[in-house]
Amino acid sequence: MGKLEDILSHAIGTVPFYIKNKEYILNNGGGLHSYPIINRNDICGKENEFLSSRFPVNSLTHQTTSGSTGIPVKCFKSHSDATRSGRLLWKCRNWFGKVYPNDKYAIFFLRRFNTDRTINSSPCFVNGNQLNLSVLDLSPERLELYCEALEAFNPNWIFGPPSALYYLAKHIEKRKWSINIPNLKFIEVTGEYSDTEQRKYISSVFKCAVTNMYGSKEIWVIAYSCPNGHLHIVEDNVIVEFLSTENSGRNEVVITGLNNYAMPIIRYRIGDTGKFVDHHCLFPGRIIELSGGRIGQYFLYNNKTLSTSNFYMAVYDLHRKYPGTIAQFQFRQIGNADFEFMYIPGVNFQTGSLNYLEELLYNTFGNMLNITFTCTDFIPYSSSGKLSYFVDARNQQ
Numbered sequence: 001m002g003k004l005e006d007i008l009s010h011a012i013g014t015v016p017f018y019i020k021n022k023e024y025i026l027n028n029g030g031g032l033h034s035y036p037i038i039n040r041n042d043i044c045g046k047e048n049e050f051l052s053s054r055f056p057v058n059s060l061t062h063q064t065t066s067g068s069t070g071i072p073v074k075c076f077k078s079h080s081d082a083t084r085s086g087r088l089l090w091k092c093r094n095w096f097g098k099v100y101p102n103d104k105y106a107i108f109f110l111r112r113f114n115t116d117r118t119i120n121s122s123p124c125f126v127n128g129n130q131l132n133l134s135v136l137d138l139s140p141e142r143l144e145l146y147c148e149a150l151e152a153f154n155p156n157w158i159f160g161p162p163s164a165l166y167y168l169a170k171h172i173e174k175r176k177w178s179i180n181i182p183n184l185k186f187i188e189v190t191g192e193y194s195d196t197e198q199r200k201y202i203s204s205v206f207k208c209a210v211t212n213m214y215g216s217k218e219i220w221v222i223a224y225s226c227p228n229g230h231l232h233i234v235e236d237n238v239i240v241e242f243l244s245t246e247n248s249g250r251n252e253v254v255i256t257g258l259n260n261y262a263m264p265i266i267r268y269r270i271g272d273t274g275k276f277v278d279h280h281c282l283f284p285g286r287i288i289e290l291s292g293g294r295i296g297q298y299f300l301y302n303n304k305t306l307s308t309s310n311f312y313m314a315v316y317d318l319h320r321k322y323p324g325t326i327a328q329f330q331f332r333q334i335g336n337a338d339f340e341f342m343y344i345p346g347v348n349f350q351t352g353s354l355n356y357l358e359e360l361l362y363n364t365f366g367n368m369l370n371i372t373f374t375c376t377d378f379i380p381y382s383s384s385g386k387l388s389y390f391v392d393a394r395n396q397q
């Protein structure tokens, strides 16, 4: 049996959501195209429906994914799922020189917890073979601290969002292009849309290859850039379909994980758009091109360069205390310290949750911040066809 057939029959045999839809699926032929297309919202809060009964839940590990709704979705993996997907990702990394999971690397993060589950407030620290750098504040003093930490730690590779690496590269340019990381083999950018020019620039500053990993917490690697700069699908890990949506005129990426047995991901709309392209290339996997998508954003506040993820994290924390209070949201910067929070109330909306959100924002930004709340039933999409949780609206007044 092929990998795909194996995962499909595993899903209709052991996963509650697919057992429920079994008749519909079999009536439509039982192949991949008879499975319903699912969104993040179908899984959110209903993760148990998507877990295979073959694995005891306490034997699984999980990661939490974000997305534009600010409502976390848990993605579960068994040890063998993680091993199989991980091995495929390392194979791609080795296209750029030998690297191993135990090698030293630097990583950018949104949040780290201490062993007692409290939030680690340190912006830069070493944990085993990992140098952790916070992405939330990229002011010049912070970037200087990161340069010094990278030189002292001397990692074999760096992993992070292209926007943060771009800011770091700009800072190094101001240091007269000087950064000394002799062991550095490559930089892997991920998590956001990155264009070729941006990667070329980062590559010229760090004097090493910059690779592009397109992946998701649900299935890990979807595609990886080859040394010729194409984005190749990792076909042993995922089936990629492009679904044309009539109203947007864009082709949405729909993925099916081939190594997710604990939590099968079948025909899952990941929220990106793109297409297949033809290039002659000796590296394995069909080649895709993505159009736009997640873009990392920074804004100036109180003379600091801060990541818009600070807002996202506040809503994430809000949902930990008030699950389901907000369905959709958008922060709009309307003045230097003035912001508007537009929101669509969720099924469990509670008025008190807005006060709590205000408190969380003051904790992050200080009480110079001026926030107004606007309840709405529609938040417009950006030109890239995505709901963006932060918009600079200062020129729209």
Ligand SMILES: [Zn+2]
Residues within 6 Å of the ligand: 226, 227, 228, 229, 230, 231, 232, 281, 282, 283
């Ligand atoms: Zn290629």
